[in-house]
Amino acid sequence: MSIKFKLRNRFSESLPADLETAVMPRQVHNAAFSYVNPTPVSQPQVLAVSTEMLTSLGLEQQAWQSEQFLEIFAGNQLIENSRPYAMCYGGHQFGNWAGQLGDGRAINLAEVVDAQGNNQTLQLKGAGLTPYSRTADGLAVLRSSVREFLCSEAMFHLGIPTTRALSLILTGEQVMRDMFYDGRPQLEPGAIVCRVAPSFVRFGSFQIFASRQETDNLKKLIEHTIRYDFPHLMLDEEKLTSETYEAFFDEVCRRTCEMIVHWMRVGFVHGVMNTDNMSVLGLTIDYGPYGWLEGYDPHWTPNTTDGEGKRYSFGNQPQIAQWNLLQLANTLYTVIGTADKLEESLQKFADLYTHSSQQMYADKLGIGRHRGEDDQKLIGDLFACLASTETDMTIFFRNLTKFSQESELATWYESVKEAFYTLDEINTQTKDEFQSWFTRYKARLQVSELDSQDRISLMNRTNPKYILRNYLAQIAIDKAHEGDYSEIEKLLDIMRRPYDEQPEHEQYFAKRPEWARTKAGCSMLSCSS
Numbered sequence: 001m002s003i004k005f006k007l008r009n010r011f012s013e014s015l016p017a018d019l020e021t022a023v024m025p026r027q028v029h030n031a032a033f034s035y036v037n038p039t040p041v042s043q044p045q046v047l048a049v050s051t052e053m054l055t056s057l058g059l060e061q062q063a064w065q066s067e068q069f070l071e072i073f074a075g076n077q078l079i080e081n082s083r084p085y086a087m088c089y090g091g092h093q094f095g096n097w098a099g100q101l102g103d104g105r106a107i108n109l110a111e112v113v114d115a116q117g118n119n120q121t122l123q124l125k126g127a128g129l130t131p132y133s134r135t136a137d138g139l140a141v142l143r144s145s146v147r148e149f150l151c152s153e154a155m156f157h158l159g160i161p162t163t164r165a166l167s168l169i170l171t172g173e174q175v176m177r178d179m180f181y182d183g184r185p186q187l188e189p190g191a192i193v194c195r196v197a198p199s200f201v202r203f204g205s206f207q208i209f210a211s212r213q214e215t216d217n218l219k220k221l222i223e224h225t226i227r228y229d230f231p232h233l234m235l236d237e238e239k240l241t242s243e244t245y246e247a248f249f250d251e252v253c254r255r256t257c258e259m260i261v262h263w264m265r266v267g268f269v270h271g272v273m274n275t276d277n278m279s280v281l282g283l284t285i286d287y288g289p290y291g292w293l294e295g296y297d298p299h300w301t302p303n304t305t306d307g308e309g310k311r312y313s314f315g316n317q318p319q320i321a322q323w324n325l326l327q328l329a330n331t332l333y334t335v336i337g338t339a340d341k342l343e344e345s346l347q348k349f350a351d352l353y354t355h356s357s358q359q360m361y362a363d364k365l366g367i368g369r370h371r372g373e374d375d376q377k378l379i380g381d382l383f384a385c386l387a388s389t390e391t392d393m394t395i396f397f398r399n400l401t402k403f404s405q406e407s408e409l410a411t412w413y414e415s416v417k418e419a420f421y422t423l424d425e426i427n428t429q430t431k432d433e434f435q436s437w438f439t440r441y442k443a444r445l446q447v448s449e450l451d452s453q454d455r456i457s458l459m460n461r462t463n464p465k466y467i468l469r470n471y472l473a474q475i476a477i478d479k480a481h482e483g484d485y486s487e488i489e490k491l492l493d494i495m496r497r498p499y500d501e502q503p504e505h506e507q508y509f510a511k512r513p514e515w516a517r518t519k520a521g522c523s524m525l526s527c528s529s
Helices: 012-013 049-056 066-075 142-157 203-211 216-227 240-266 314-334 340-364 373-388 393-402 409-419 428-446 454-460 471-483 484-496 503-507
Strands: 034-035 045-048 085-087 090-093 095-099 108-112 121-127 165-179 186-197
Touching: 012 034, 012 108, 012 142, 012 216, 045 049, 045 484, 049 165, 066 165, 066 454, 090 203, 142 165, 142 186, 142 471, 142 484, 165 428, 203 216, 203 314, 216 240, 216 314, 240 314, 240 340, 314 340, 340 373, 340 454, 373 428, 393 409, 393 484, 409 428
Parallel strands: none
Antiparallel strands: 034 085, 045 165, 085 108, 090 095, 108 121, 121 186, 165 186
């Protein structure tokens, strides 16, 4: 069975390449990328594949079993006629300009045409040293690779814009990592994930050129991105105007808003929303120290580096997205020269987020069309209740369908009690607050335009039953370290249908166990890979 792709290589053919060929960490100027091949590995082994991505890329379902597939996606063999490269970009990290960053452990194998005729970039994460590796080795370990592989596919099936994952491969190498940044590094199994996206261009891809006054290169990148990723914005195929640039930014704002609303809907926390981790396509990208809300807490961050400042906490994600968009606007301003339309788009982001999130929360509650201030107070008061005692957000909203406009008010507790972590610690005041809220909720349901069946259907489409809980991913990682990869496959299968009941997997619809409250990987993570 032969692995063949139709190549496009639009990025590398239309943008300036690094003229230096040395593969060593260094500053790269006047270039959008550097040619670099993956580092060969000794004993690669396929641990998991996304069958959906195999189909999407036009590969046969058995293709992953071939030696050629293994060699290509482990980085030992190049795709025919391809020339791999790592991308140059900068970024703001935790609010501060960090200068050049780039693909320090990611190598783009090739741009290919998928089965639908669309452009896809195949990228290996953890494939070895690049000019952008700084003080690192360009490799990745099994634990972070399992998390990235599973979450990429879980997010897709949740209906959230995301980069995808094709394969997870164990390299046979040992990689030294200081997981806790405590000066006690250990050897861990190395792994590689093949990520897939139409483009891996980030906000920071534009920022690096602006920061260096490389205006011509900045224009080339803007025009390349519009021409190939936003072609519907082009009125003139030969010449792009400032108005086209402004329309491009406006759409980036809209796509970013849509992504963030989805994150908030399912309780996803990215954990490291630096501008180099923001996709210009509005895709969730770079699954590092991410996490999912267990007990509802708007101030929770999964990133140990962010533990004190909580810049990237769950509740801050909308405003951080707008701040990041402001940095992109500042970059585009250097070539547009006027700020009015850019500022207008930033305001539209805020307005669109407000409107979209309000209706999203109305959908989570099954109350139909959002009706303004009264509904907003109902939503706000519920989240205040959820934060008043440790309450699992996913279980609460999924089980809320058990309470209806016909329910006896006293049944509210039985409907959602599975979501509370410590039943014996819920005091009388907290119960009274919840009961007051359910009284208003019942009254609101009675005037909704939705009947009971439509309400339940809407809520079950909006509120997933299964998410990639932090402790579930860690169980899969722990088993994988022992040579048992079955839990990776099981989680991948469950996350394919996150809104379905799946009674055979009911045990995965459960609160975080007490042992996982402070266990590494289940509560907070570092940026260590």
